[in-house]
Amino acid sequence: MRELLFAGTAVTRPGAVGALYRHAPGGDWEVVTDLPAENGVQAITPHPLRDNVVYAATRKGVYRSTDAGTSWHRLEVTEEQVQFWSIVVSPHDPDVLFAGTAPVGFHRSDDGGETWKKCGATHPERYEISFGGSRVMRIAFHPTDPAILYAASEINGFFVSEDGGESWRPEIEGLSKLAALPALKNTELTDDDTEGMFDGHSVCTTPAEPDAVFYICRLGIFKTTDRGKSFQDLEVGKQAPFNYTRDCRVVAGNPRSLFACFSISSRSDAGALFRSPDLGVTWHRAGPPENAKSTVMGFGTHVSDPGGLVAVTRHGQVFSTVDGAETWTELQLPADAGDAFCGAIL
Secondary structure (H helix, E strand, O other), X not given: OOOOEEEEEEOOOOOOEOOEEEEOOOOOOEEOOOOOOOOEEEEEEEOOOOOOOEEEXXXXXXXXXXXXXXXXXXXXXXXXXXXXXXXXXXXXXXXXXXXXXXXXXXXXXXXXXXOOEEOEEOOOOOOOOOOOOXXXXXXXEOOOOOOXXXXXXXXXXXXXXXXXXXXXXXXXXXXXXXXXXXXXXXXXXXXXXXXXXXXXXXXXXXXXXXXXXXXXXXXXXXXXXXXXXXXEEOOHHHOOOOOEEEEEEEEOOEEEEEEEEEEOOOOOOOEEEEEEOOXXXXXXXXXXXXXXXXXXXXXXXXXXXXXXXXXXXXXXXXXXEOOOOOOOEEXXXXXXXXXXEEEEEO
């Protein structure tokens, strides 16, 4: 592990910088200048097999580095005026990529990002919200069947593809059942109290249970084994003093071990990472040792080393560990950095 850290921010207040930041051991944070100014970096994805290749999904396009983040160039995904909020590499084929957009859309590359095609997607907007249309926050592959993929959309719920990503549909049955439960009625952006269950932030799969999908939304973590027809509430709030959840990821080399980042709300003064050794049955605090001073908005795990992890908060705290959360290092992004949304470690 080279302990190279990356953090992505977005312009969230006057004078803030939306940018991609890179930090090498012993150095300071450096702004990547190859990306447009006043950007919003929403996802940073190291390639799982190509050591120096990293992708970034931004509100102004998709970018790729082939030298461990030193330099970047734009990939020509589409001429449409869309924002990119997610990018993922297939575990079945290292040349296959998917990128998710706002408004909801999916693009596929079969050659590592050189060329792209738009996939079909049914995406009726469920809610009228102030920040515009919904967006694809995360895409995940079925661990053993390359024909099946899943996605989480903010604020349009759970999506499924059963033809290798060629077409996508929203799966609303399971989320609607949960949203009818009194304990899971929630609204922040609209007058519709089903809103909270459809505020999707992430999806996660694991080879330890290939047909299981973990769906992450503002109300916690929910598990489906029937592609969204029904969901089980993992009730994380019973084991953590938080339940607002932004992300959940499997640890490299340990497919039964999950990390998740919990906070109080989308804008709060506390948050932490928790770890489950048993696919979400039990959770314990993994760090950092002190509460984050604002909502933990995202984190990244190293693609091959189970010891590597980096987490970012709205107010620019960056926490990293290289020993599996035994010890942590805190770094602060520059004062003018916008809210941090994503992080990665090489």
